[in-house]
Amino acid sequence: MxxxxxxxxxxxxxxxxxxxxxxxxxxxxxxxxxxxxxxxxxxxxxxxxxxxxxxxxxxxxxxxxxxxxxxxxxxxxxxxxxxxxxxxxxxxxxxxxxxxxxxxxxxxxxxxxxxxxxxxxxxxxxxxxxxxxxxxxxxxxxxxxxxxxxxxxxxxxxxxxxxxxxxxxxxxxxxxxxxxxxxxxxxxxxxxxxxxxxxxxxxxxxxxxxxxxxxxxxxxxxxxxxxxxxxxxxxxxxxxxxxxxxxxxxxxxxxGVDTQKNRIGVLTTPMVSKFPSTYYYLSLVAVSINGIMVRPDESPVGNIIIDSGTTTTFLKTSWYKKVEAAVLEAIGNQSVAVFFNVEYDLDKRTVSFAKANCLKE
Missing domain, CATH: 2.40.70.10 (Acid Proteases)
Known part of the structure; x- marks a missing residue:
């Protein structure tokens, strides 16, 4: 599967x-x-x-x-x-x-x-x-x-x-x-x-x-x-x-609002067209944990769906195990909560992320 x-x-x-x-x-x-x-x-x-x-x-x-x-x-x-x-x-x-x-x-x-x-x-x-x-x-x-x-x-x-x-x-x-x-x-x-x-x-x-x-x-x-x-x-x-x-x-x-305009640290990634067109597919190339880049075993093209209705992040089992090992190695580091503003542009076929204070948006 x-x-x-x-x-x-x-x-x-x-x-x-x-x-x-x-x-x-x-x-x-x-x-x-x-x-x-x-x-x-x-x-x-x-x-x-x-x-x-x-x-x-x-x-x-x-x-x-x-x-x-x-x-x-x-x-x-x-x-x-x-x-x-x-x-x-x-x-x-x-x-x-x-x-x-x-x-x-x-x-x-x-x-x-x-x-x-x-x-x-x-x-x-x-x-x-x-x-x-x-x-x-x-x-x-x-x-x-x-x-x-x-x-x-x-x-x-x-x-x-x-x-x-x-x-x-x-x-x-x-x-x-x-x-x-x-x-x-x-x-x-x-x-x-x-x-x-x-x-x-x-x-x-x-x-x-x-x-x-x-x-x-x-x-x-x-x-x-x-x-x-x-x-x-x-x-x-x-x-x-x-x-x-x-x-x-x-x-x-x-x-219809340019929420990422004139903002420092905006990261934009292209959407990938796949079936069905309902979903917003992106390509997650790697996960960085304490400076260590953990990459998937397969092609990353269109390998993720960004979804407002899913609270947690899910990874393919083989990838998850590698991420888990890297997290365990870095477990002593203090974790902090980071919020992102996420912007979908269907005309440009892109999704942009920026660190944000949601309370001031």
Whole structure:
């Protein structure tokens, strides 16, 4: 079996509506286990949270491997195993929604009424009937063709189905409506009409009540960044993620903004085009431990996926053992926490990293 490396990486308040900003915009991300999260569980210790994150990351990594090995045409991201929640609004009369920000998925989907079978979620389920701008996409429409595994419904509507490696699934209709965000730069609501998303009527499995669905930030044609990148100037987005125990502020997700501009110590690496196009493949050439360079046994081209929903880093077993030996040799050195701002540029096909103070971003 092929092995691949995986690298890591509700309050709704409306103000004056504005059109899409060509200069980009910024929104807050909240770690689902932080005290700022509306779903904060005070009974969980830091050890509990770390253990859960590790198991979630293992499940997610295994699901990526299945998809890559089998060249499957299914999205197999583990549902609701991501760590960061993002708030957005749906519809003409904007209704607040909350979903997991996921660079490993393309299609954004949320639960919709009337449900055939919906899992329990802690915020109201979206009702398309209250939005004048909501409309279903016909199965022959080009927008339908952008969605993987599309099909025709009983009345000619475009349908989608997403199967997950955890035996979970979501099924429903592909629709368009206005998706809006609270721009944290100026407090104004910025809106994107005619956004393709999935309206899930039959959602079963291990979905968690902390989110209404998945917000797709992958590289495929149906993702939000692919749909609207040109409208905010660049098909570019970035994030600087705080761990769950930071209470001084929120992580940031920025669209169309040159976050690495005029910054010292920026490192940029090219993306590698591989199947499926959803994932962001990079080439990890070596790992440096106390000045010792540890390299993989095989070609490093496209050997890693950078993924917002995976907390820990995974290495191929043979490479991991060499890294482990080098770490044990250097175990006496003091370790420090380093945060990075990560910027994806889909037009230039690059990913950039820079040391950053997320609280000042």
């Amino acid at each position: 092929k092995e691949i490396v995986f690298f890591v990486g509700v309050l709704f308040q409306l103000s004056i509506l504005s059109l899409a900003d060509s200069n980009g915009f910024s929104i807050d991300l909240i770690h689902k286990d932080s005290t700022l999260s509306p779903f904060y569980n005070s009974s969980m210790t830091q050890s509990d949270i770390f253990i859960n994150a590790a198991f979630d990351s293992i499940s997610r990594a295994e699901s990526f491997s299945v998809n890559i090995d089998q060249n499957s045409d299914e999205t197999i991201t583990i549902p609701n195993r991501g760590s960061y929640l993002m708030a957005f609004f749906v519809g003409t009369v904007p209704r607040g929604s909350l979903a997991m920000a996921d660079t490993g998925s393309d299609l954004t989907w949320i639960q919709c009424l009337p449900c055939t079978k919906c899992y329990n979620q802690r915020i109201p389920i979206f009702d398309p009937r209250i939005s004048d701008t909501f409309h279903f996409i016909p199965c022959g429409d080009n927008s339908c063709k952008r969605v993987r595994r599309n099909s025709c419904g009983n009345v000619g509507e475009c349908r989608y189905v997403v199967h997950y490696a955890s035996n979970s699934s979501t099924q429903g209709a592909v629709a368009k409506d206005t998706i809006s965000f609270n721009n944290s730069y100026n407090g104004r609501i910025i809106k994107y009409p005619n956004t393709i998303f999935g309206c899930g009527y039959n959602n079963t499995g291990v979905f968690k009540p902390t989110g209404a669905g998945i917000f797709g930030l992958g590289g495929g044609p149906s993702s939000f960044i692919s749909q609207h990148g040109a409208e905010f100037g660049k098909r570019k987005f970035s994030y600087c993620l705080l761990p769950f125990y930071y209470e001084q502020g929120s992580s940031k997700l920025k669209f």
